[in-house]
Amino acid sequence: MLDRLDHALRARPERAAVLTAGRTGATRVRATRGELADLADAFAAGLHARGLRAGDTVGVAVRPGPRALAVLLALWRLGLRGAVLDPGAGPDVLRARLALAGPSLVLADAAAQAVAGWARPLASRARLALPDLASLGAPVATVGRRLPGCAPALELGAARSGVPGQGRRPAYGDSDADAVIVFTSGTTSRPRAVVHTRASLAAGMASVSALFGAADPARAGDPVLGGTFFVLVPSLAHGAPVALPARSPAVLARQLRRLRPRDTYLTPPQLRDALGAGARFRGRVWTGSAPASAELLSRVRGAGAEEAWGVYALTELFPAAAVEAREKAAYEGPGDLVGAPLPGVTAKPDEDGQLLLAGAAARDRYLGEEPEPWVRTGDRARLDGAGRLVLEGRSKDMVLRRAENIYPGLYEPALHVPGVELAVLVGIPAGRGAESAGDERLVALVQPQPGAAEPGLRAALAGPLGRMGSARPDAVLFARIPLAGRSRKPDRAAAAALAAARLRGTR
Template sequence: MDLVAEVLASCARTPRATAIIDPRGRELSFGALRERVLRIRDRLAGAGFEPGQSVLYAVQPSPDAIAVALGAVAAGGTLVFADPGLAPGVLEARLRLARPGWVVAESFLYAITATAAGRALVRRRGVLLPALSQAAVRHAYTGRWLPGVPSGAVRLHGLDAPFDAALGEADLDAPAAVIFTSGTTAHPRAVVHTRRSLAAGLQIFMDRFPLGPGDVVHTDGLMLGLPALIGGATWSMPGSLDGRGVTHLYQVPVEAARLTELPGTVRHLLLGSAPAPPAVLRRCLEICTGEVHSVYAMTEALPIALAGAEEKLAYSGGDLLGEPLPGVGVRFTADRELVVSGPHVARGYLGEPPVTEVPTGDLARLDEQGRLVLLGRKKDMLLREGFNIYPSLYEPSIAALPGVREAALIGLPDPATGDEEVVLALVPGDGFQEQAVRRRLPEVMDAGALPDRIQVFPDFPRAGRSHKLDRPALRDQLTRPR
């Protein structure tokens, strides 16, 4: 199965049906989507794009963004997903690892990053943007031309030239997507998926949730939006739910906790990207007339297991994840860490040898019915709004800032939402100034990992003969009234 070919075949079957509803409620037909994808593929190829090249992709969710992504992959490219909010040092480290030959970005991003004044404007809002025009040799842009778009950049918006409807032979085992999961300037890490592994993951999802004409899937994620397009359903991008007839809704638990009502058309509410606590599950069951599901997955293997809200709430032996989905292999290490395998597992990590299975970092077991039960985390990882935060990646860089002697990132879970407040605990050194440290944090941390607050301690609690940081004790100190 080739995901690009499957999407284009679906477009050809029902050209007049609605393929995508954008955040403002505007509709794009399957026929129009197919034309855009093929024109973008041909436009890139005509501009010298060669199969195997990497594309730094910085486009906000929209129908054009989907067409650009599919068109670049159809041309044989590898999408390198970029967060424009990354600190320059972090993004530069990622670019050194990924070495993209092209950048595809919205014209306004080029315009903002082209001048120091533009970067300063967004910096005042807490976002640091690098100069995208210097990130690669070749450039393409979406939207209208603006000052700051590099000279010779290829326009990918509003194309109306003839296109070639034929699809060439695709190398399904070539990289198709590079997704950075974490990292700092010193240790960036990215998951590499092929067209085959992505298609296998989509197939596993579609086998569990068949989608077809009349279904409307509301999500901002490719791994749920693409199955909708392949099945002939409509992909509804985040925006108002009113009047769209949404049948399948995907939410991060912390987002679901804010919901007050849902349209009666919703048959399936899927929660994922973070554990769904009981309070959120109960709330979702109250407002959803359809079924509520909790999805267990990781970037390296999408998806792994799925459990209904009712069975999760009724289970008393741990956090029930559900039976592994068909095609997903599981095993456990000596210390009970869950390791998964299957055709949907990523090829590996960028710059590292290929893998056939991946450790999840979660401790788990199988119950008597063959269902996965989560026992805890092996790694010291925090989760906030679906973003994985690994303290050990950031703490050394924070501790190296002027005036800081020691640093620790601690998560304080909210029992109502399951989300974690991220607290940066600091032990001050000579010349410590909290505001100065706060200003420097975006230089050494991903935007999604920045702390919610800073707490200063005269010293940290220690444990064992090695006197290492006692994180549980520090967490306990942070939860006490001060």
């Protein structure tokens, strides 16, 4: 797919590739297809001139957009391995991750570097933090505009035939070679990183392309709204311009109205914020990276979308399954229906009920560990009679109450009644008198939609709560649920702390 994109960008260089929105939502061309191809050429030449060769690792701390995509295209062409660095991880975590990845060079834009220097007070408000780049143990080069205090700029080389993959020359094509490292979890002392090979990365993008129908000639040229790498590459490869979603919900709503994208990919928090700002949709809407309830998908359809899809995906295997709003809403069993495994994906529960996945798009291994064929998702799940995946909650989120194991994900979907924005079940220490050590109270934390009245929500929740049997929560609290991480998933630890504080205050 990346090889195809590299050639496709040059076929119609005058066409728009990446779009952004102004405050009024009006579309601006951030980069044409030709400009994106030229920038990838320049990065490849510059990296090659610095002596980087196939198999070397390059750390990448560049904000999403044309520049980041051009860097990744250049790395792909040269056979380099990219280690994706998140400035929001904090300096200690980043140092540990860099020590594990061992990059020969770190590419960082001015914004990423500024948070470690003169802009640290501003960066702390944005929850960004990089260590002093001079202490990383690897040379650093600035890409894009260089500001005071930044590392020397990466010299952008001119296109020349000596650069591998340049022009019509083939790029490095060893499918077993590492392509990208993505850090997902782990402690400061022991970071955890997913390693995708060129083959698994290509298979994942091909799967996304098939799911989106990106190759449909009738849809070529229609804009796509989304900012993830897996959305950008297939869309651009098949001729569609991609618009980066506006950060402000109000501007995003105006952007959707003006752009009228054929396909929209937003995370569940982005969808909730956009709906709250009165957004209207067109065509198909896709969401993932965090749980998406049937209620949320139905709201998206009610706001004009022809179809609303929830995509079940992991960093280790993207995508794994998908389900449309109407199918999800029709499901009445326990748990969270996420759809049938996509073509090429094999799914099975292990002896403890944890979901295992395998397929061509699955990661090769975790950095520093041996390859393994099955991805252990950490999700409890089952396959229903139609062969569809039904999630029953994260194993680590289990709540122990009166010697009974309760998995929140099995019951949380039922709490998303009309008027509920988000709902989670969390365990808090039961305190004195608990029947056994570690016994917990089960609390439902419910976030209402704007304008939803609490008495009406309590009445609407009475039925679902009554059907939860022995898993019925000990308390129901209404509050805004804390979110965490770049994907803004519910922060269960913070939610449990909030619930415990609220209950202490009501005693």
